[in-house]
Amino acid sequence: MPHFWAVDGRAARGRPRPPGHPQQPVGAPLLRDHGGRPGPAPRPPHPQPARPLNSTDDSLPCPPAPEDGGYTLRLHPSPGDVDARDWDALLAAQPHPTPFMRHAYLSALDASGSAVPETGWTPVFCTLWRGGALVAACAVYAKPHSYGEYVFDHAWAQAYARHGVAYYPKAVVAVPFTPVPGARLLAVDAGARAALVRALVQWCTEAGLSSLHLLFAAPEDLEAARAAGLMLRQTVQFHWRNAAPATGRPFGSFDDFLATLSQDKRKKIRQERRRVADAGVAFRWARGADIAPQDWDFFYRCYERTYWEHGNPPYLSRDFFHRMEQAMPEAWLLFIAERGGQPIASSLIAIHAKNTATCPPDDPETVAYGRYWGALERVDCLHFEACYYQPLQWCIAHGVGRFEGGAQGEHKMARALMPVATASAHWLAHPGFAEAVDRFLEREGEGVEGYLDALRAHSPFKAAGGDAAG
Structure with a gap:
């Protein structure tokens, strides 16, 4: 593979269902793809033009800024529109920072033409404000494909297509092309992090996006996502x-x-x-x-x-x-x-x-x-x-x-x-597909747990009192 570096899966049970939609059960076969196995599909030629997100231009439709308990979400079409010092100060305060969430890294992806609308990554950087204070931020991308993510949902997209439902555009909270676990929701406290997740779901709903995907997130991000009703999916790294x-x-x-x-x-x-x-x-x-x-x-x-x-x-x-x-x-x-x-x-x-x-x-x-x-x-x-x-x-x-x-x-x-186990969190707007994916992730998660157990049973380290070094 081009990178140094799968098995995915695990759902949180009892996820609250979005209100206001009739249940439309969709069977498990909708989550099958080539060979009946979930997994990646071949990548098309790249770079490629992104499908327009509305009928007039390539900009993302922006609903009125969601407000939640005194919080206001602001949307920015470029990382350059967010103050680098403010962003990096938030990142430095997180329990699990990585260099890939630094403002300079994300800005370089944008300015170099690597993660831009023309390659299928439309940046929508989000900042959450309480009064005049910045309390949370995250890097969001609207996408017309699933490449460069390393959490494979091609089978979900194919299932949507078979049922005549659009899976794209979708929203991902991620570092493009970077399957490294770490902070994704930069927040001053748990309350701001929870408010950011709620605001993101509201924004996706009003913008007409099919889904929201929080990839390779830190434990505190996953907990906020789980509490907001997102489904958790486990992956394996080394x-x-x-x-x-x-x-x-x-x-x-x-x-x-x-x-x-x-x-x-x-x-x-x-x-x-x-x-x-x-x-x-x-x-x-x-x-x-x-x-x-x-x-x-x-x-x-x-x-x-x-x-x-x-x-x-x-x-x-x-x-x-x-x-x-x-x-x-x-x-x-x-x-x-x-x-x-x-x-x-x-x-x-x-x-x-x-x-x-x-x-x-x-x-x-x-x-x-x-x-x-x-x-x-x-x-x-x-x-x-x-x-x-x-x-x-x-x-x-x-x-x-x-x-x-x-x-x-x-x-x-x-x-x-x-x-080691890493995880992502997922929200699907369509209630029928959300229910089917929830069931699928529960089964997939059991398989991932078994896979982890099998791997750990074959440790490369010698047992206590084992063979002498030689």
Whole structure:
């Protein structure tokens, strides 16, 4: 896959039904797609024009600003219309911030032409006000397709189409092309967060949008969504923690990490790393301002090639990464594979630290996120080295507490990335489809729980008192 990184599902029971609509039961078959399985469909050529959201232009129909208990929702057609300092101050106050919700990141997606109406992402940034004070905000996009989301609802859209009901446009509260869990509803307190969810549902209803989807949200966001009647859906990702299972202490070295694995996993990793070294490949690391412009250019060649090899143009433009180089250099770390003094592959990870200017050593709250990789030459096991072993080695050397490798691929468990549950929340305006999806998510959720249990039963770590390191 182009990204470092599925199984989805889990619904909250007893979801309140929207009033004022007759029940129109729709059977479970409506949630089947190719092969009877829920999942992604092939991506069409990209970029593509977004279907107009009304008959006159590509702007989103804006109903009167919803008011709720002294709260007022304001809609902004661009992240540039929201004060960056106010936005980032809200983000910094959240329990689960990530660099991908920073104003600079979202603005770069817009200004670079990566997430814009022409590619099917019409931005509607929402701010919630109480009196003259900003108390909540979120990034919303109206969409005529479901690509670049990583929570797959293509089967739902196909079911709507079979019944002659429009699924698009829909609204997503998300970071485009970024399946990283974290804060989505930026709020000063739980009351403002709850009011923001209610205002979003009201706005979607009045704007004629079929649905609202809150993707890869933080626990506090999911709780507010559940309380407002949204359905919860669980997904599975794979994350590595810099903590020895027996002691909970950070690893002192990559060899210390290997010593905690079962013998077969330890042996396999050493063999894979040896193949890359024997092929004459060496790595260099560059972070922040140390990433030279030519390194960014080379990375983009790799990134672009990976997408084209999968039959799709890249989601992100070169200009997006240029803007990251200028606005958020400290958030990026590049691993460059070289052979004979020439670069042949690269991988890019993002970093979130309390101190955004540096990545302090021995800070367990610092998180690294695997993002993109690509290679101009094929070398056996180079993908594993670039995307897992080099980042893990760097995390251990710098005391980073967690590396998030994303979804898709049980092979990550062999590298000690363990399964974790992430979740999204969904509201459907059509009561019949909402009821059918609720039933579907309950069944799907049971399958996801079973999948998680099965994965956890096959830990790569050696049992207490198990085989000796070797």
